[in-house]
Amino acid sequence: xxxxxxxxxxxxxYARDISSRELAELYLARIDRxxxxxxxxxxxTPELALEAADAADRRIAKGExxxxxxxxxxxxxxxxxxxxxxxCGSRMLEGFIAPYTATAVERMNLAGxxxxxxxxxxxxxxxxxxxxxxxxxxxxPWKPDCVxxxxxxxxxxxxxxxxxxxxxGTDTGGSIRQPAAxxxxxxxxxxxxxxxxxxxxxxxxxxxxxxPMATSAEDCAILLNAMVGADSRDSTSVERPREDFTAGxxxxxxxxxxxxxxxxxxxxxxPSVRAVVDSALAVLRERGAELVExxxxxxxxxxxxxxxxxxAECSSNLARYDGVRFGHRCESPRDLMDLYTxxxxxxxxxxxxxxxxxxxxxxxxxxYDAYYLKAQKVRRLIANDFRQAFAQVDxxxxxxxxxxxxxxxxxxADPVKMYLSDIYTIAVNLAGLxxxxxxxxxxxxxxxxxxxxxxxxxxARLLNVAHQFQQDTDWHTxxxxxxx
Amino acid sequence: MSLNSDEVRRIAHLAxxxxxxxxxxxxxGGLSEIFHFVEALDAAEISGIEPMAHPLDxxxxxxxxxxxxxxxREHFQAVAPLVEAGLYxxxxxxE
Numbered sequence: 001x002x003x004x005x006x007x008x009x010x011x012x013x014y015a016r017d018i019s020s021r022e023l024a025e026l027y028l029a030r031i032d033r034x035x036x037x038x039x040x041x042x043x044x045t046p047e048l049a050l051e052a053a054d055a056a057d058r059r060i061a062k063g064e065x066x067x068x069x070x071x072x073x074x075x076x077x078x079x080x081x082x083x084x085x086x087x088c089g090s091r092m093l094e095g096f097i098a099p100y101t102a103t104a105v106e107r108m109n110l111a112g113x114x115x116x117x118x119x120x121x122x123x124x125x126x127x128x129x130x131x132x133x134x135x136x137x138x139x140x141p142w143k144p145d146c147v148x149x150x151x152x153x154x155x156x157x158x159x160x161x162x163x164x165x166x167x168x169g170t171d172t173g174g175s176i177r178q179p180a181a182x183x184x185x186x187x188x189x190x191x192x193x194x195x196x197x198x199x200x201x202x203x204x205x206x207x208x209x210x211x212p213m214a215t216s217a218e219d220c221a222i223l224l225n226a227m228v229g230a231d232s233r234d235s236t237s238v239e240r241p242r243e244d245f246t247a248g249x250x251x252x253x254x255x256x257x258x259x260x261x262x263x264x265x266x267x268x269x270x271p272s273v274r275a276v277v278d279s280a281l282a283v284l285r286e287r288g289a290e291l292v293e294x295x296x297x298x299x300x301x302x303x304x305x306x307x308x309x310x311x312a313e314c315s316s317n318l319a320r321y322d323g324v325r326f327g328h329r330c331e332s333p334r335d336l337m338d339l340y341t342x343x344x345x346x347x348x349x350x351x352x353x354x355x356x357x358x359x360x361x362x363x364x365x366x367x368y369d370a371y372y373l374k375a376q377k378v379r380r381l382i383a384n385d386f387r388q389a390f391a392q393v394d395x396x397x398x399x400x401x402x403x404x405x406x407x408x409x410x411x412x413a414d415p416v417k418m419y420l421s422d423i424y425t426i427a428v429n430l431a432g433l434x435x436x437x438x439x440x441x442x443x444x445x446x447x448x449x450x451x452x453x454x455x456x457x458x459x460a461r462l463l464n465v466a467h468q469f470q471q472d473t474d475w476h477t478x479x480x481x482x483x484x
Numbered sequence: 485m486s487l488n489s490d491e492v493r494r495i496a497h498l499a500x501x502x503x504x505x506x507x508x509x510x511x512x513g514g515l516s517e518i519f520h521f522v523e524a525l526d527a528a529e530i531s532g533i534e535p536m537a538h539p540l541d542x543x544x545x546x547x548x549x550x551x552x553x554x555x556x557r558e559h560f561q562a563v564a565p566l567v568e569a570g571l572y573x574x575x576x577x578x579e
Contacts, residue, residue, distance in 0.1 A: 099563060192539040192540060193539075193540060193542070206539065232552075236538070236542070238542070301525060304525050307522055319500075323565065324565070329565035335575050336574055339575055341496075341497075353496075353499075353503075356499050361495050361515075361519075371525075374528070374530060379536040380534060380535065415514055419518075
């Protein structure tokens with residue numbers, strides 16, 4: 001059977017060509033058959049999926065319509081799902097059954113989606129390769145000895161191998177876009193505040209943002225429609241007029257001004273990735289877009305600023321894991337201090353501890369100004385660079401990642417090298433802007449992504465450009481042969 | 485900037501993380517490299533720049549001060565490692 005997009009499955013569901021139960025069974029069977037090779041799911045929820053599918057079938061039978069009605073999706077295991085284990089890729093939450101459901105998931109459920117399970121991820125979303133997961137690394141479906149990217153590596157691998165037609169991710173420094181690029185799918189990091197963070201386990205609260213991952217821009221638009229919206233339970237979620245992200249997909253892009261930051265095409269960029277991005281940009285120029293060179297002069301400071309701001313917020317957020325109220329607790333603690341220190345030492349992996357310690361240090365007395373305050377000022381410089389750029393152009397384009405997917409273990413021993421994998425994505429989070437990655441080509445059987453960055457709340461335009469690109473290219477329809 | 489393992493132990497204590505001597509050594513290496521990397525920020529021209537804490541410079545919304553949540557103590561304590569009679573149990577704090 002052809003593995004359709006969400007839009008395609010939705011049409012077939014309404015045409016009664018397939019039932020939601022059959023559709024869920026189809027993907028559950030694929031997970032069963034293929035996921036041992038990938039490790040993209042931490043928890044599969046077949047009973048819940050079939051129950052939700054049956055409910056969707058009853059609604060369809062009554063003639064009801066809803067944006068995601070009957071469509072299977074996978075949820076990143078960072079989103080709390082009531083009654084279902086929610087681990088965040090950590091031993092700390094290995095046995096944590098969430099007592100409530102994240103708003104983003106709740107909205108997707110109300111729109112009729114059918115959850116297949118919870119996807120693997122870097123521990124507490126801290127990683128760019130999915131290797132920090134307590135539940136083991138995820139493999140790239142295009143080449144099993146390569147990483148799928150991270151932190152939403154499980155979601156990306158699952159969608160790429162068509163073990164789910166779509167999934168959610170979260171992006172704090174590139175965690176939707178980089179794995180989307182590495183696995184050859186489309187992923188959107190919305191403007192900060194678009195998607196409620198309620199029930200999305202916190203890493204760095206001023207940067208974290210949930211978003212959709214799917215095979216096409218159209219499917220991302222469909223998912224985004226269901227995910228966004230102000231939430232009284234997240235005071236940083238933004239009140240905006242209702243928008244239909246699918247409405248403008250088919251508009252032309254003639255006259256669109258696309259900025260190419262000089263800094264994104266410099267020395268650190270793999271020439272084969274550059275060649276792919278250059279030909280992708282040529283496709284957009286063919287469609288009538290105008291390519292304009294721009295500059296983001298403080299780009300090189302974005303990774304250093306991020307590795308002060310994000311760990312500072314992480315050390316504060318992860319202070320809640322105390323071995324008392326929920327999460328891992330050590331055996332036979334001697335006293336309260338022993339309970340805290342040992343529960344945390346046993347529950348967290350090395351990368352999480354490293355970031356907690358960086359954050360603790362930069363926020364400690366005597367170092368706050370030298371590190372944290374300075375990084376926050378640099379953060380504004382970076383946001384100002386984008387502000388100036390968007391005075392000249394409509395969108396910004398470049399590579400998502402400086403290289404093709406690297407081999408498992410290649411960077412595990414060198415944190416700074418790993419951090420630099422996000423060199424083109426991190427500035428977008430610091431500024432709070434929307435960004436997406438689209439499949440733009442293949443190099444040596446490994447996918448390459450192109451990143452599009454938009455002005456605040458300009459997701460519709462990004463999706464429009466990506467959709468137009470996907471009218472002239474078929475990279476997004478390719479899938480790794482082993483999973484056909 | 486370089487950290488030695490004593491400094492790592494001090495930070496780990498502040499962060500309530502138990503570290504062995506061996507781990508303190510290992511973390512000292514990795515953390516020193518990261519702090520060295522972050523020193524690039526020293527080159528930034530930041531005089532007169534306001535620190536940015538929130539991407540949209542938005543302010544906290546206020547809501548009316550009314551009770552909106554119901555009592556779900558048992559529901560939430562169901563995920564706790566050790567509770568008794570509605571109380572979280574920890575090792576004795578006061579002798």
